[in-house]
Amino acid sequence: MQDDKKDIAISVQHVYKSFGEEEVLHDVNHDFEEGKIHGVVGNNGSGKTVMFKCICGFLYPTKGKIMVDYQQVGKDVDFPEDMGIIIETPGFLPYASGMKNLQILASLNRKVNSKQIADTIRRVGLDPNMKKPVSKYSLGMRQRLGIAQAIMEDPRILILDEPFNGLDKHGVADMHELIQELKARGKTILLASHNQADIEKLCDTVCEMDSGILTVVR
Numbered sequence: 001m002q003d004d005k006k007d008i009a010i011s012v013q014h015v016y017k018s019f020g021e022e023e024v025l026h027d028v029n030h031d032f033e034e035g036k037i038h039g040v041v042g043n044n045g046s047g048k049t050v051m052f053k054c055i056c057g058f059l060y061p062t063k064g065k066i067m068v069d070y071q072q073v074g075k076d077v078d079f080p081e082d083m084g085i086i087i088e089t090p091g092f093l094p095y096a097s098g099m100k101n102l103q104i105l106a107s108l109n110r111k112v113n114s115k116q117i118a119d120t121i122r123r124v125g126l127d128p129n130m131k132k133p134v135s136k137y138s139l140g141m142r143q144r145l146g147i148a149q150a151i152m153e154d155p156r157i158l159i160l161d162e163p164f165n166g167l168d169k170h171g172v173a174d175m176h177e178l179i180q181e182l183k184a185r186g187k188t189i190l191l192a193s194h195n196q197a198d199i200e201k202l203c204d205t206v207c208e209m210d211s212g213i214l215t216v217v218r
Contacts, residue, residue, distance in 0.1 A: 008067075009034040009157055009188040010055055015064035017050055017212075024050045025061070026212040032205075037179065037189045039203030040214075041196070047212040048192045049087060052159050055190070056085050068157070084155040086163050090146030094135035098145045099128045102152060111153045120152040121145070125174050139166030147175065151182065158182065158189045164198060176202060 010032040017025035025047050032038045042048045053059040055066055057079040066073045068080035092101045102117045112120075118128035124144040134142065143166045150158060160179075164172050179202055183189060193199055199206055206217040 007033050009069065010190070011067040012051065012055070012214075013065050013067065015051070015054060015061045015066060017047075017054060017059065018062045024212050025054070028064070028212070028214045030207060030214055030216070032188065032190060034188050035183070035186050036204040037183050037191055037202050039199040039206040040190060040192045040209060041194075041199055041206065041217075042192075042209035046209040047214075048209045049161055050212075051209065051214070052085075052087055052161050052190065052192065056080065056083065056087070056159055058087075080157070082155045083157045083159065084150035084153065085159045086146045086150045087159065087161040090142065090149060092134040092142070092145065095133045097131055098126060098134060098137070098141075098148075099130075101134060101145070102149055105149060106152065109153060117148075117152055120148045123151075123178065124148045125171070140168060140171050143167055144171065144175075147178070151178075156187060158187055160189060161192045162194065163191070164193060164195065172198070 008031045012028050012030050015025055015028040016023065028051060040048050050059065054061055055068065055073065057073045060074045071077045073080060098121060099117065102121065103114060106112050106117055121128040124147050126141060126144050134145065137145065147163055150160065164175060167175060179189060191203060208215050208217050
């Protein structure tokens with residue numbers, strides 16, 4: 001039994017989430033195995049982002065529980081450790097450069113130094129020496145910086161909600177390669193994308209979210 005436990009990175013156990021009268025998640029019950037890319041598909045408003053926010057500790061379930069590395073979110077830990085996150089539009093200080101933004105974020109945990117941050121920025125196809133403020137970044141550049149923020153501390157688990165938004169064909173290909181490389185290094189990745197091709201190409205498992213109900217597709 002102990003060996004089985006090691007295989008589960010995230011366990012969502014009979015989770016419900018309501019905002020007032022509106023039920024957004026309905027009895028979501030699923031285990032996400034370690035070391036795989038798990039796709040979650042569904043239309044806007046289907047509940048994907050709310051589930052991701054519950055996994056990250058940004059929201060708490062109305063009922064049920066979420067375990068990350070066998071610790072209950074909101075009870076054993078407020079926010080799971082060793083997790084990189086990109087949900088919705090990444091928020092950055094608009095008048096600072098990309099490098100400065102990531103240095104400020106990195107100063108909170110002190111896990112990475114400026115050289116490691118610069119290397120991560122290059123890895124997503126940006127120039128760490130660029131002085132341009134983030135307010136002048138294109139949507140695609142901002143998205144790349146968001147991905148750099150998520151991976152810079154080398155987390156074991158990544159929650160990527162529409163990480164390809166705003167990227168051109170070239171950028172999407174670059175990020176596909178990066179995500180496959182991260183999986184090869186043993187990362188567990190939850191990936192939401194509107195694009196079926198992203199899901200088909202990258203994901204080991206696929207779930208569909210519809211009106212707050214999660215169904216296993218493969």
